[in-house]
Amino acid sequence: MIFVKTKIVTLSIVSVLFLLTATSALAVSTVSGQIKNTVAEKVAKVVLGRAAIIGGIVDSKSSTTLTVIKNSVSYTINISSTTQLRRQFWGKATLDEIQPGDTVNVHGKWTDDTRTAINATLIRDMSIQKRFGAFVGTVSSVTASGWTMDTVNRGVQTVTVSSLTKLVNRKNESISQFAIKVGDRVRVKGLWDKANSTITEVAHVKDYSLPPKTTTATPSATSQ
Numbered sequence: 001m002i003f004v005k006t007k008i009v010t011l012s013i014v015s016v017l018f019l020l021t022a023t024s025a026l027a028v029s030t031v032s033g034q035i036k037n038t039v040a041e042k043v044a045k046v047v048l049g050r051a052a053i054i055g056g057i058v059d060s061k062s063s064t065t066l067t068v069i070k071n072s073v074s075y076t077i078n079i080s081s082t083t084q085l086r087r088q089f090w091g092k093a094t095l096d097e098i099q100p101g102d103t104v105n106v107h108g109k110w111t112d113d114t115r116t117a118i119n120a121t122l123i124r125d126m127s128i129q130k131r132f133g134a135f136v137g138t139v140s141s142v143t144a145s146g147w148t149m150d151t152v153n154r155g156v157q158t159v160t161v162s163s164l165t166k167l168v169n170r171k172n173e174s175i176s177q178f179a180i181k182v183g184d185r186v187r188v189k190g191l192w193d194k195a196n197s198t199i200t201e202v203a204h205v206k207d208y209s210l211p212p213k214t215t216t217a218t219p220s221a222t223s224q
Contacts, residue, residue, distance in 0.1 A: 051118040053077075053106040055126075060100055066123070068104060076117040077106055086124045089131035102127035129194035132201075136187045139180060146202075147180060149188070158198045159188055165202045169210035184209040 053075060056068035066077040079085075085093040098104070104127075108120040137151035146159040161167070167175050180186065186209075190202035 049109045051106070051108050051110045051115070053104075053118070056104050056106060058098060058100050058102045058104055061095070061098060063095070066098065066104070066106075068106060074116070075106075077108075077123065078111070078117065078119045079123070080119070083108075083120045084122045086122065087128040087130050088124070088126045089129070090124075091131050093125055093128055097128050098123070098125050099127075127195070130191055131194075132190065133192050134187055134189045135192065135199060136185070139182050139184045139186060142180070142182060146177070149186065154192070154197075156197060157188075157192070159190070159202060159205075160198065160200045161202045161205065165205060167205045167207070170206065170208045171211070172206075173211075175207060175210060179210060180205075180207050181209075 053068060053070050056070040056075065059067040059069050059074065061067070064079050066079065068075045068077050079095065085095060085098070087093045087097070102125050105122075105124045106118060106120055107122040108118040111117040111119055135149075135151045135154060135157060137149035137154075137157070139147045139149050140156065141148045143158075146161045148156055148158050151157050161177055165177075167177060167180070169175050169179075184207050187206045188199055188202055189204040190199040192199050
């Protein structure tokens with residue numbers, strides 16, 4: 001009789017343990033499924049919320065928005081204080097530089113499920129072909145505001161200097177703008193506009209032809 005009671009108690013304990021194990025497994029599975037669903041929803045929101053327009057055309061603009069056309073669809077691009085504006089060569093741009101007709105790449109987030117408006121994080125204007133750099137060439141003509149020069153690899157460029165431009169000769173001595181003449185070899189550091197073949201906002205100019213190099217004549221031998 002005692003043996004039977006012990007066996008019944010043992011079976012009862014095993015049954016309880018089994019039920020507890022199954023319940024725990026179900027609870028863990030349920031929690032795990034909930035976590036997976038939550039993560040999936042968050043990932044979907046992030047991925048589906050991302051917006052990008054590549055090669056859109058600026059139709060109009062205001063102080064805080066652009067209207068961009070891509071594949072005959074009109075998009076409103078919202079610009080905030082955190083929106084980065086870049087030129088084609090990744091230099092910083094201003095909203096004033098972006099004009100109707102420009103080609104732009106826009107990145108940001110859709111404002112809603114209609115996907116016709118974007119809160120922009122980055123706008124890159126591919127039509128602003130400007131970058132700061134150094135250019136070496138030979139002066140081909142002189143103007144009141146600078147000169148034109150035949151550059152190495154960039155063709156003819158029009159250079160505009162200002163009162164802020166530092167001009168020096170090859171010895172790093174200060175010179176006047178009007179000391180630079182046709183035929184001089186110069187190096188110009190400024191903002192290059194590829195589309196218009198100009199160099200503006202010139203910070204520094206070095207004229208390698210100044211001061212003129214002097215040659216010492218070699219005395220000729222005289223017959224005795």
